[in-house]
Structures are given as C-alpha cells and as structure tokens.
Amino acid sequence: MANVLCVSEIQDGKVKKGTYSALACARQIAGPTGGSVSILALGAGIGSAVEELEGYGAAKVYVRDDGTLGGYLAERYAPIVAATAKAGGHDVVVSVASAYGKDLMPRVAARLGAGLASDVSSVQVDGGKILFRRPLYAGNVLGTLAIKTPIACATVRQSEFEPAQPAAGSSQVVDAPTDGSPAAERVQFLGVEIAKSERPELTDARVVVAGGRGMKSAENFKLLDPLIDLLGGAMGASRAAVDAGFVPNDLQVGQTGKVVAPELYIAVGISGAIQHIAGMKSSKVIVAINKDPEAPIFQVADYGLVADLFKAVPELTEELRKLKAQG
Amino acid sequence: MKILVPIKRVADPDNANKVKVSADGSRVTSEGLEQKVNPFDEYAVEAALRLTENGATQSREGEVVVCSVGPKDVAQTIRGALAMGAERGILVDGADDAMDANVIAAVLEKLYAQEKPDLVVLGKQQVDGDSNQVGQILAERLGLPQATFANSIELADGGKACVVGREVDGGVLRVKVGLPAVITVDLRIVGSKAIANGITPATHAYPDAPRYASLKGIMSAKKKPIAEHTIASLGVTEAPRIEYLKFELPPKRAAGVKVESVQELVEKLHSQAKVI
Numbered sequence: 260m261a262n263v264l265c266v267s268e269i270q271d272g273k274v275k276k277g278t279y280s281a282l283a284c285a286r287q288i289a290g291p292t293g294g295s296v297s298i299l300a301l302g303a304g305i306g307s308a309v310e311e312l313e314g315y316g317a318a319k320v321y322v323r324d325d326g327t328l329g330g331y332l333a334e335r336y337a338p339i340v341a342a343t344a345k346a347g348g349h350d351v352v353v354s355v356a357s358a359y360g361k362d363l364m365p366r367v368a369a370r371l372g373a374g375l376a377s378d379v380s381s382v383q384v385d386g387g388k389i390l391f392r393r394p395l396y397a398g399n400v401l402g403t404l405a406i407k408t409p410i411a412c413a414t415v416r417q418s419e420f421e422p423a424q425p426a427a428g429s430s431q432v433v434d435a436p437t438d439g440s441p442a443a444e445r446v447q448f449l450g451v452e453i454a455k456s457e458r459p460e461l462t463d464a465r466v467v468v469a470g471g472r473g474m475k476s477a478e479n480f481k482l483l484d485p486l487i488d489l490l491g492g493a494m495g496a497s498r499a500a501v502d503a504g505f506v507p508n509d510l511q512v513g514q515t516g517k518v519v520a521p522e523l524y525i526a527v528g529i530s531g532a533i534q535h536i537a538g539m540k541s542s543k544v545i546v547a548i549n550k551d552p553e554a555p556i557f558q559v560a561d562y563g564l565v566a567d568l569f570k571a572v573p574e575l576t577e578e579l580r581k582l583k584a585q586g
Numbered sequence: 587m588k589i590l591v592p593i594k595r596v597a598d599p600d601n602a603n604k605v606k607v608s609a610d611g612s613r614v615t616s617e618g619l620e621q622k623v624n625p626f627d628e629y630a631v632e633a634a635l636r637l638t639e640n641g642a643t644q645s646r647e648g649e650v651v652v653c654s655v656g657p658k659d660v661a662q663t664i665r666g667a668l669a670m671g672a673e674r675g676i677l678v679d680g681a682d683d684a685m686d687a688n689v690i691a692a693v694l695e696k697l698y699a700q701e702k703p704d705l706v707v708l709g710k711q712q713v714d715g716d717s718n719q720v721g722q723i724l725a726e727r728l729g730l731p732q733a734t735f736a737n738s739i740e741l742a743d744g745g746k747a748c749v750v751g752r753e754v755d756g757g758v759l760r761v762k763v764g765l766p767a768v769i770t771v772d773l774r775i776v777g778s779k780a781i782a783n784g785i786t787p788a789t790h791a792y793p794d795a796p797r798y799a800s801l802k803g804i805m806s807a808k809k810k811p812i813a814e815h816t817i818a819s820l821g822v823t824e825a826p827r828i829e830y831l832k833f834e835l836p837p838k839r840a841a842g843v844k845v846e847s848v849q850e851l852v853e854k855l856h857s858q859a860k861v862i
C-alpha cells in the first residue's frame with residue numbers, strides 16, 4: 260500500500276495546472292496499491308486554491324496558509340513538505356517537474372533521506388513495487404528505476420501525464436505540520452517578475468508556435484503574433500533565439516528549457532537540434548517551416564514545408580483566417 | 587573569496603542521439619563519443635572566475651577550486667577548467683554508474699568540509715543523466731541556502747551575501763542568500779553583465795560566452811595541482827538511493843511528409859490531422 264502526498268504548485272493564489280499532472284501520477288501509484296492520495300497546499304492567501312483542491316477526492320488536503328510563505332523559498336517550503344510527508348505516513352511524495360518542483364523536491368528528498376526520480380514520464384506498479392520511467396540523454400534513452408529508500412520522491416513531467424479530473428468525495432482539510440531550517444534564516448525573497456500574458460502558458464497550451472534563429476530579430480518575432488492569436492496558442496523558441504536575445508529565456512523549449520506536448524507544434528526557422536527535439540517530440544502533430552530541405556527538424560515533423568518563413572508565415576496566417584471565416 | 591565548482595564530464599551533448607543501450611538493457615554506452623565538460627559546469631567555472639577576478643585588469647582576486655567525481659580520466663576535464671583560470675583541482679575516483687545524486691552530494695559535502703569555500707557554484711543539471719538534483723541536495727545536507735537556475739549573481743553586503751536572479755517559469759525570481767551558499771547556474775549566467783563582484787568595473791562587458799583557454803592558460807594548467815581522493819578515502823559510506831533496472835531506446839517518431847504549399851499544409855492540418 261502506497262500512500263501518496265502530492266505537493267501542489269500555487270502561484271498568485273491559483274493552482275498551477277501542472278499540479279494536476281502530478282496528481283494524476285499520484286493516483287496511478289496509489290490506485291493499484293490500495294493507498295491513499297493527499298494533497299499539500301502551501302502559500303499565503305491560498306483560500307480559493309484550497310477550495311479548488313478539495314474537489315479532487317483526496318483523503319486529506321494539508322494546508323499551511325501563512326504570510327511567511329508568500330514568496331516561494333525552498334528553505335522554507337522543504338521542511339514543511341518533509342514534515343507533512345512524515346506526519347501523514349506517506350510513502351511517496353510527488354510534485355510537478357516545473358522550475359518550482361525541480362528546486363524544491365531534491366531538498367525535500369534530502370531531508371527525508373529519500374531517493375528522488377526527476378522528470379518522470381511514466382510510472383508502473385508491479386507487484387507492489389513502484390517503477391519510475393524517465394528520459395535521459397536529452398530523451399535519447401529511457402531508464403526505468405526503483406527507489407530503495409522507505410520514502411520515494413518524484414517530480415513528474417507535465418507533458419506526459421493527462422491532468423487529473425475533479426472527483427467526488429470530500430477531502431478532510433487539516434493543518435500541515437510546521438517545521439523550519441536554519442538555512443531559511445539566511446535567505447531572503449526579494450521579488451519575482453512574471454511576464455503577464457493573455458495567452459495560455461507554454462506548458463498548458465493546445466498550440467505552440469516556436470521561432471528559432473531563422474527569425475533573425477526580436478522585431479521579426481512579432482510576425483508570429485497574429486498566427487499564435489488565431490490559433491489560441493503560446494509562443495515558444497529555440498535556445499539560439501533566446502541566446503540571441505530575440506525572446507525571453509522562459510520561452511525556451513528543449514532539454515534544458517520547457518518540455519511541451521501540445522496538439523499542434525509549429526517550428527519556424529528552427530533547425531531541430533537534438534536538445535530542441537527533446538522538448539517537443541511528444542507533440543501530437545508537428546509542423547516545420549524551414550528553407551533548408553536538409554534541416555533535421557523535418558525528420559520529426561508530420562508536415563514539413565520547405566519555404567522562406569518570411570513569406571510562408573503571413574500566408575499561413577491568411578489561409579487560417581480564411582478557414583476560420585468559413586467556420 | 588573562495589569558490590568550489592563541481593564539474594562533470596558528459597558524452598558529447600550534440601551527439602546524444604548516438605548513445606547506445608547494451609543488448610540486455612543494463613547499461614548505456616557512449617563509446618566513440620567525445621567526452622566533454624558538462625556545458626552548465628563550464629558556465630559554472632566561468633561564473634566563478636568572473637566572481638573572483640578583476641575582469642578589466644584580469645588580475646585574480648580569489649580562488650576557484652574545481653572538483654570532479656568520476657573515473658581517473660576526468661583529470662583531463664579538470665585540466666580544462668584549470669586552463670580557463672581556476673587555481674586548483676580535486677579528483678575523486680569513482681565509477682560513473684555506482685553513483686547517484688545522493689552519493690555525489692555526500693562526496694561534495696566532505697570536500698566542502700575540507701575546503702570551507704564561501705560559495706559552491708554548480709551547473710543546474712548534467713546533460714546526460716538530466717537529473718537536476720545535486721546542488722539542492724548538497725545545500726540541504728549542509729544546511730545552506732540555495733539559489734538554483736541562476737542567471738545573475740551580484741555580490742552584496744561587503745561580500746557576505748549574493749543577490750541572485752533565478753530563472754523560473756514565466757520570469758525571474760530574485761533572492762538574497764547569505765554566504766556560504768550553494769548556487770546552480772543556468773545558461774544566461776555567462777551573459778556579458780550577469781555577474782557583478784564589486785571589483786570588476788561596471789562598465790566592463792564580458793563576451794556572452796565562457797572564455798576559451800589561452801595558450802598560456804593551457805601551459806600553466808599543467809603545473810597546477812590536482813589532489814586525488816577516492817570515495818572511500820573521504821569516508822563517504824552513502825549508498826545510491828535509486829537503482830536503474832533497465833534502459834531502452836525510445837520509440838522513434840515516424841517521419842511525416844513534405845507539403846508543397848501553405849494551402850496544402852492548411853488543408854492537411856484541417857482535414858487529415860484535424861488540429862485546426
């Protein structure tokens with residue numbers, strides 16, 4: 260029996276969607292072993308987030324809603340997560356493999372003396388044994404691992420787990436136990452600047468249109484805007500485009516950026532280096548627009564268009580507009 | 587200021603699609619691929635050097651100690667960092683596949699106790715295991731504050747603290763960590779103005795990349811000391827906490843078709859793929 264604690268990610272009082280991918284993984288582990296799933300919610304002013312989380316049929320929702328947790332710091336959060344894991348008799352602790360989960364969970368695991376499987380793409384329960392599968396070498400190898408410590412920790416790839424749906428059954432809301440660490444006294448949260456956008460988040464979007472070095476300038480990236488807005492999508496980029504300063508860093512898709520798996524991924528002026536492919540190859544449909552017929556991106560693209568992007572993108576936008584107008 | 591920089595060597599990341607899995611699935615082999623320093627660790631070395639020098643006059647104003655845990659030939663990787671300008675090296679002999687992040691962190695904890703640096707600067711992740719854990723585990727084991735995925739570091743409070751910009755989803759989070767502390771770096775840390783140490787004039791602009799080793803650097807690296815230890819000689823008894831049972835190659839994505847025109851593309855996306 261594996262009792263699983265799912266650590267939610269809450270930002271500005273709202274549950275981030277990746278939480279529900281972690282929850283899906285938690286259910287996949289607890290289900291076959293007959294264990295329970297509980298959720299932990301940490302932050303300041305998170306009342307409505309907790310209410311939302313109560314709708315997912317978890318045995319318990321542990322809550323610590325406290326001014327000192329307003330700005331996220333691993334040094335403050337990890338002791339509480341670890342204490343909750345222990346107090347509740349949890350065998351597995353999972354969170355989403357976002358910047359938040361990647362920062363927090365190793366610290367939690369170290370506190371618990373636990374092993375951590377990072378960036379897990381699937382789980383399997385085999386005769387009570389929990390097996391985690393995860394990509395290595397930029398997704399060119401899949402490894403299956405077991406965790407040998409009494410408590411196991413994992414971060415979960417949002418793109419590989421369909422978000423959990425709300426479930427019946429009321430959750431008991433309880434205070435999370437508190438704990439601290441001397442490290443917390445020596446770190447100060449100064450602030451966070453999050454770019455506000457009307458568009459869906461890159462990791463949540465149904466459509467991603469990503470530009471590469473072929474876009475040639477920050478100014479030219481604006482060419483993608485009408486296309487993205489028509490499709491209700493999000494903007495992504497290759498690292499070369501980020502490196503050149505065309506777009507901010509957090510748009511980077513790839514091994515060392517964000518991993519996305521939208522229904523439609525359109526790569527524009529991106530050559531398709533293995534580090535880029537690592538971040539988008541699970542997309543349902545991939546389109547590549549590149550003027551070089553030999554570009555490796557065509558090896559993973561379902562539909563490849565060999566063309567000058569400066570001509571093809573406005574044309575594509577126009578065609579889509581026509582299609583939309585037809586209904 | 588003294589900085590410890592753990593570095594790992596990895597199979598050439600630009601050829602990671604050429605790694606193989608042994609027939610029984612027990613091992614990943616990267617034979618034939620060049621071994622290189624993990625790119626993020628090269629950024630960590632660059633960041634540490636920028637923190638401990640006057641960038642304008644190139645005079646060294648502190649000490650950078652690089653360390654690597656791995657088979658004996660990681661000495662070469664260490665030499666590479668010494669050639670960039672680091673002062674000393676430490677090699678801890680250990681087989682790559684007998685270690686997980688926890689064992690590495692336990693080794694680094696011992697080296698930390700020996701060296702007592704003001705900062706440990708690591709890469710955010712090694713690009714073959716892609717595990718992204720060592721810095722955070724080390725910080726917790728040492729009871730130190732952590733600043734992961736750093737894109738900027740500014741020395742503050744007369745060298746007693748660092749203000750660090752962290753790459754997070756959607757933007758940048760800023761923290762101030764009192765020293766000693768653990769920092770893991772993201773790629774933007776080698777941006778021309780990413781590091782401010784109070785010594786290098788604010789007007790000085792670095793190139794947007796890690797430095798190349800000069801010929802003089804390569805020559806002097808040959809004379810720089812590399813201390814050798816083994817995991818056992820350091821008294822590390824920690825066992826790996828995770829165990830890989832199987833490796834396999836992922837299913838290949840089938841190549842699609844080339845379309846002749848934008849019209850054909852839209853038509854296929856609409857009626858064949860049904861995504862628009």
Ligand SMILES: Cc1cc2nc3c(=O)[nH]c(=O)nc-3n(C[C@H](O)[C@H](O)[C@H](O)COP(=O)(O)OP(=O)(O)OC[C@H]3O[C@@H](n4cnc5c(N)ncnc54)[C@H](O)[C@@H]3O)c2cc1C
Nearest residue numbers: 471472473497498499513514515516528530534535550568
């Ligand atoms: C440690 C490490 C981690 C990395 N992580 C990532 C990562 O997470 N994500 C990532 O993306 N990369 C990553 N990279 C970088 C990666 O190796 C490539 O350098 C990068 O992806 C290349 O970006 P690009 O395709 O935009 O640029 P290029 O390779 O320069 O390709 C530009 C493409 O645009 C095309 N083009 C140019 N002009 C036009 C035009 N007018 N019309 C149509 N096509 C045009 C060209 O034919 C070319 O194919 C990483 C590298 C390292 C070493």
Ligand SMILES: Nc1ncnc2c1ncn2[C@@H]1O[C@H](COP(=O)(O)O)[C@@H](O)[C@H]1O
Nearest residue numbers: 592593655708709711712717718719720
């Ligand atoms: N074998 C090793 N020797 C020295 N440093 C390492 C080793 N493995 C990992 N590291 C450091 O830890 C960072 C994060 O690695 P990881 O958590 O394994 O992805 C790397 O970028 C290195 O700085």
